[in-house]
Amino acid sequence: MNNADLIRRDLDVLWHPCTQMKDHETNPPVPIKRGKGVWLEDYDGREFIDAVSSWWVNLFGHANPRINARIREQMEQLEHVILAGFSHEPVVELSERLVDLAPEGLTRAFYADNGSSAIEVALKMSFHYWLNRGQSQKTRFVALTGSYHGETLGALSVGHVPLYRETYGPLLLEAIHAPSPDCYHREPGEDCAEYAERQFAEMERILAENADEVCAVVVEPLVQCVGGMRMHDPVYLERLREACDRYGIHLIADEIAVGFGRTGTMFACEQAGITPDFMCLSKGLTAGYLPLAATLTTEEVYCAFYDDFNNLTAFLHSHSFTGNPLGCAAALATLDIFAEDEVIESNRRKAEVMGEAMAPLNDHPKVAEVRQTGMILAAEMSPDPANRTAYPWQERRGLHVYRHGLENRALLRPLGNVVYLMPPYVISEEEIHHLARVATEGIDIATRD
Template identity: 70%
Template sequence: MNNETLKKRDLAVVWHPCTQMKDHEHLPMTPIRRGEGVWLEDFDGQRYIDAVSSWWVNLFGHANPYINEALRRQAEQLEHVILAGFTHEPVVELSERLVALTPQGLSRCFYADSGSAAVEVALKMSFHYWLNRGRGEKTRFICLSNSYHGETLGALAVGDVALYKSTYRPLLMEAITVPSPDCFEREPGETCEQVALRRIADMEAALERHAHETCAVIVEPLVQCAGGMRMHHPEYLKRLRQLCDRYEVHLIADEIAVGFGRTGTMFACEQAGISPDFMCLSKGLTAGYLPLSVVLTHEQVYDAFYDEYTRLNAFLHSHSYTANPLACTAALATLDLFEKDAVLEHNRHLAQVIRETLAPLADHPHVGDVRQHGMIAAVEMVKDKATREPYPWQERRGLAVYRHALERGALLRPLGNVAYMMPPYVITEEQIRFLGEVLAEGIDKAVA
């Protein structure tokens, strides 16, 4: 097998995600034969540093020996069993450990098989909670501008990235959208914290008007990832928690992309010292091995569904592969690695290396912003530095960065005009500096 043979076979039968397939008439795809650590290797022996953790899921490198061995043992014992009326040790242990690890008060785990599915669970559970409590008038949700929570219809409805949402708008419920505390949108001389305080007033106004009909507010804590890695100050989350309590509205924290150490703490909510009513986790939950997601909530929500069968108050949402034992085992091995290897402490050092590596780009004439939360760092290309006017999206400037990076042996897949790094935690200082060099070269090509 070689690259060309597999590409031809692929184009005959496969429809790829988030892709205009006609692009492959001039933009070759990259077949991958194997992975090891931060490296991906194609069939012709070319290697690429996986600087985006294969869509933000990989934490501890490809083909991690510890996770591999845990999966091998579990596969020889139990590959899957229905979770309705049955249980198994991996799901019980994982739930115990997640309850102990997540913010205080989250005590119940409900499993699904993707981040988008977890968001659907949280939305339905919040609505159903209020219905069971006799508040059936609560049917709406509040989200932030530029937010993204997944591709299924409920998740799309509470997102605000037009690229993904606009086509399907006739199928979607209508969410209430409030301006994001995005620090990129700061006024001259304004700090990120001041932006957060200004924008929380917009949220308060929306809650004052709509709380009576609102189930929950949903946010991506600290980083709006698919929205271009836009970032905000933790003070916004702190104030939002207070508002949700005051107006009797749930708070859903979508930590699917930012959980498990990505922002510098185990969970982004920790940086605001808050506990949400629902926390959605996926992606890094299994360190990129298998599809699994979980929604954690507290006893007050759980108790609203705990009733006699004939009352028909049970939460009947289900997936065939709910809490698959292999996926739960991968998640347990992932948590083991956090405990064994002082990962968060090491990440703080790596994050500083990333910060120092990308800092010079702040002076680039076509860079409007260099921003970072922990192991997530982004560089935003702009047409005009003074006004931060963006390049037209049709020019696909980020594509030039992507193509240059592949030529240099790196997987850097920008979001429009935003190039970013979200690497596995096993990356080295030298590899980070190499990525910084490649990124700088790619930006120069993209804006030439």
């Protein structure tokens, strides 16, 4: 088997996600045979550092022996069982440990299959809570401009990235979108905290005017990832939590991409010292091994559904593979690594190395900003950095960076004009410097007029 053979077979039968398939006429898919640590290897023997953690899911490297062993042990005992009316030890232990790790006050775990589904659970649960409490007029949601929360229709409704949302506009809920606190758009001389405070004024107005009909505010804490790795100051979350309490509105924290150490703390909400009413987790929950998601919520929310059967207040949302034992085993192994290896502390040094390695781009004539939150670092290409002008999306500048990366042992997958690093935590300092060099070269190529 070689690359060409598998590519031919692939293009005969597969429809790839998030892809214009005609692109594969000139940019064929890369067939991967195996992975080890941060490295991926194709069928022709080429190797690539997985700089994007395979869509931000991989935390501790490919084919991690500790996670492999835990899944293998579980597989020999119980692969799956219905979670309605039944239970199993891995899902109970995982729930206990997530509740212990999460911000204080989150006491219940509800499982789904993926991040979009976790958001759907939170949206439905919030609406249903208010319904059970006799406030049926609460039917709307507030989110931020530039936000992304998934591809299912409810999750897409609260998202605000036009590329994903506009086509399906007629099918979506009518969410309210408040201006993002994205620090990239601050005024000269204004720091990120000041900008976040200023941007919150419009959110305050929206909540004040619509409190009676709003179920919840949905937010990606600290980093709006799909929207271009847009970063904001934690003070925005502090203000938002206080306002939601004041107006009687739930706060949903979408920690799907930013949870499990990506931002420098276990969960991004910790940096604001807040507890959301719902916290959605997926991606790194199983360190990239298996599809699993959890929506954590409070005892108050749980109790709003706890009632006699005949009152029909139960939350009937379900997935066939809810709480799958193999996924739970992968998640438990992931949490063991966090507990035993001082991962958060180790990441702080690696984040410093990432910042140092990419720092020269601050002086690049076609880079408007280099920004970083923990193990997420992004560089924004611009034809006029002083005015934050964007390259037209039709020019596909990021594609040049992607191609250059593949030619130089790196999987880089820019978001439009934003080149970013979000590698597995097992990356070495030498490998970080390699990625920085390749990314810088790619930006040089992509920004040539």
